[in-house]
Amino acid sequence: MIAIAALWISVLLLGGGFALDRVLTGAITRNFDSGLEYVLIAMIRSSEIGPDGEVRLIQPLGDQRFLEPYSGLYWQISGGGQEPYPSRSLWERRLATSDAHDDQQLHTYDSHQFPGEELRVLERDVVLPGSKTKWRFQIAQSRETLDLQIRAVRATLIPSLGLLGLGLIALAALQTFYGLWPLRHIRRAIAAMRGGENRRVIAPLPLEVQPMVEELNALLAHNEKQAEEARLHAGNLAHALKTPLTVLVNSATSSDSELAETVRREAATMQRQVEHHLARARAVGRRGAAQARANVWESVEGVSRAVAALYPEVRLDAAGDKKLIARVERQDLDELVGNLLENAAKYGGGSIFVTIQREDGMAEILVEDDGPGISPVDRVRIFDRGVRLDTGKPGTGLGLAIVRDVAEIYGGSIGLEESEDLGGLLVRLRLPAV
Numbered sequence: 001m002i003a004i005a006a007l008w009i010s011v012l013l014l015g016g017g018f019a020l021d022r023v024l025t026g027a028i029t030r031n032f033d034s035g036l037e038y039v040l041i042a043m044i045r046s047s048e049i050g051p052d053g054e055v056r057l058i059q060p061l062g063d064q065r066f067l068e069p070y071s072g073l074y075w076q077i078s079g080g081g082q083e084p085y086p087s088r089s090l091w092e093r094r095l096a097t098s099d100a101h102d103d104q105q106l107h108t109y110d111s112h113q114f115p116g117e118e119l120r121v122l123e124r125d126v127v128l129p130g131s132k133t134k135w136r137f138q139i140a141q142s143r144e145t146l147d148l149q150i151r152a153v154r155a156t157l158i159p160s161l162g163l164l165g166l167g168l169i170a171l172a173a174l175q176t177f178y179g180l181w182p183l184r185h186i187r188r189a190i191a192a193m194r195g196g197e198n199r200r201v202i203a204p205l206p207l208e209v210q211p212m213v214e215e216l217n218a219l220l221a222h223n224e225k226q227a228e229e230a231r232l233h234a235g236n237l238a239h240a241l242k243t244p245l246t247v248l249v250n251s252a253t254s255s256d257s258e259l260a261e262t263v264r265r266e267a268a269t270m271q272r273q274v275e276h277h278l279a280r281a282r283a284v285g286r287r288g289a290a291q292a293r294a295n296v297w298e299s300v301e302g303v304s305r306a307v308a309a310l311y312p313e314v315r316l317d318a319a320g321d322k323k324l325i326a327r328v329e330r331q332d333l334d335e336l337v338g339n340l341l342e343n344a345a346k347y348g349g350g351s352i353f354v355t356i357q358r359e360d361g362m363a364e365i366l367v368e369d370d371g372p373g374i375s376p377v378d379r380v381r382i383f384d385r386g387v388r389l390d391t392g393k394p395g396t397g398l399g400l401a402i403v404r405d406v407a408e409i410y411g412g413s414i415g416l417e418e419s420e421d422l423g424g425l426l427v428r429l430r431l432p433a434v
Helices: 002-045 144-179 181-194 210-253 259-287 296-310 330-347 399-409
Strands: 047-049 055-057 073-079 082-086 107-114 117-127 134-142 315-320 351-359 362-369 413-418 425-432
Touching: 002 047, 002 073, 002 117, 002 134, 002 144, 117 144, 134 144, 144 181, 181 210, 210 259, 296 315, 296 330, 296 351, 296 362, 330 351, 330 362, 330 399, 330 425, 399 413, 399 425
Parallel strands: 315 351
Antiparallel strands: 047 055, 073 082, 073 134, 107 117, 117 134, 351 362, 362 425, 413 425
């Protein structure tokens, strides 16, 4: 940031300094030329044609330097094929003339015709009264005075702009250093969290940095929640596997005649528990993905085909918003919908109707069947792991528990109601919508 500011300040000052130098040197040069032009006009007004057709001055010019040889200020009149009429200051030298251009208007230029002395020359062609000859009047002055004035201006301008640039760069550096100072507080706060002194960044910080601190604290809270959930899942899984393992150990040590059946039954129980906790772990791991989204209609269609293949006697219909997108991974959405449709097909009367709709920023999936339904008393108990109301049909008792846990992980919910149209159970699954 400091380097970019220094570069930009330098470019601006160089450009501004160059423009200011052009303006000031131009003003000094114009002022210098104005003095010479005044003398040239006075010389033209004092000139007349003599008896022999030559040019002469009625009165001498007032500046004494015209009388001092090599004084640096000269005039000359030439034309008509005659010898040039010079000022005494030229001595034996003469100002160069050229017929390559017509000086009806004032012509100003720099000349190097005298060795070691650069001249500023003003000239003009004039036809005097009583003469048809075009006379060229020239005024020349050494540029030494003009150059000294320009150097004096630049000697002031360049150091001033340099000091200004250094001051601006120093100010930019101070501003950058002061502006980024709060980040040092954040670094110290993170070091304190790593050392176990604090759990959050609590130091008061400027408004510009506060949003970053809030996001950092939110990330820490999210990580803590995930870690706590991981510990809880591990504890639940360990507790769920403890009883089947105890049964297996007791059966093995007691030489139970039904050991094979016991192993099969308890292994199936452990497998269900592992699948349940793995589903929760996958949902927790995917929940943090900001890009997680799935088309609800496509998920319902895909799962419906699979359920129809398993239960060909069941009629399954769907309606609703075909473009509704839920903030959930497609694999998890398929698992949620699959559990609900499989339960409806297994325990319903043969008809299932699915409705997809948006309600209060949530994607709602309503699954209705024409089965016997569930009493209000059992609608809460049914979500407990391993609870089955109909033990006559195969199942694990974990389906609705998995649906509830995964839905809550994504910020959704599930509820059981009575279907007004089909008379059976209505399951209302709500997930955050895009």
